[in-house]
Amino acid sequence: MKMDSRLVLALDETDGEKALRIAESVGDIVDAIKINWPLVLSEGPQMITRLSELSEVICDFKVADIPNTVRLIVENSVSRGASAIIVHAFAGDDSLRAAVEASGDAEVYAVTEMSHPGGRMFTAPNAEDMARLGVECGVDGFIAPATRPDRIAAIREVIGDLKILSPGVGAQGGKASDAISAGATYAIVGRAIYGAEDPRAAARAFAEDIRTVL
């Protein structure tokens, strides 16, 4: 995945036409657009391909299954045009390796902790162990919350030069430039861009904020 603006749009929009319109308006500003299952369920897996013509696409599918199912999900997503896919480290080493093997030239990012209150219960105590496991299994990067720069720094210490994607910028309170300063490779912004009256202007503002610390 390219590293230019260091900005990723979380396109959590389930209306296909709206999603494409937003992608068209910010595709040349963001480095990638991250989508999730709700869009696939509402508009079909063809959305991966259509969006990949406008931007690199990260399939935030939080895959957490047995190795063979992981392989099928990753292979299909990549063949449809995904540049990266997000998996749960929680599913263990064999599932992580299956994702890496199936990804080909696409990248694999691992979730090692979830930042919503309930998500912390079982992931937080294991986050560093899961990050070490991800490194061993050959993933390309990790997810760490922009709202907790201390967690970005802690994961950065474990993973060396690998990438970090940080969600939680904008509506959830994180600042893009703070996340990048703390060690994130990409800041992920959702609603504050796709829900803005002028998504292109909003994306530009986030990209400029990031540029101040590059």
Added chain:
Amino acid sequence: MKMDSRLVLALDETDGEKALRIAESVGDIVDAIKINWPLVLSEGPQMITRLSELSEVICDFKVADIPNTVRLIVENSVSRGASAIIVHAFAGDDSLRAAVEASGDAEVYAVTEMSHPGGRMFTAPNAEDMARLGVECGVDGFIAPATRPDRIAAIREVIGDLKILSPGVGAQGGKASDAISAGATYAIVGRAIYGAEDPRAAARAFAEDIRTVL
């Protein structure tokens, strides 16, 4: 979900026409057909609806995300005809509650441990805690491996009268009647039915084996 044959088909087939043909041939024998993301990615979410006309459908989507994303995935799956959806307990109490609230009349089953070698790393130490959490959050049932009747019994002790679905019967070595005897509500069979030369005869044989212990 009905409880008649106590047999569930794991339809891990990614070819839509084949999947529908198999569903048609066993729809009146099994209590439900369980599908996963690879079929949705290859053939589209319409498969949920088409299969729901032949059998009850369990969406084995192993959802593990923030509450709002969980809600969107569950709502869409149920509106397309799913009778049940499978989520990961490790996403925590708020995500489990979001699934239960969004499911309406459909059922929610929680994964508390994964039985593939890597999956045991982070789930096995927390399986009972996650099962207790699932009960508190109002899920309808849990997943426990047919290959480990001791685990079925352990989960049964925590969850009282709630349901247990047990995968791993057939090709993976578990026996359907053993899983039911150990406390499972449904035995899940995949390849040994959908990969059989005569899926209908294979499903009948599994249903008969279960009947011996009911």
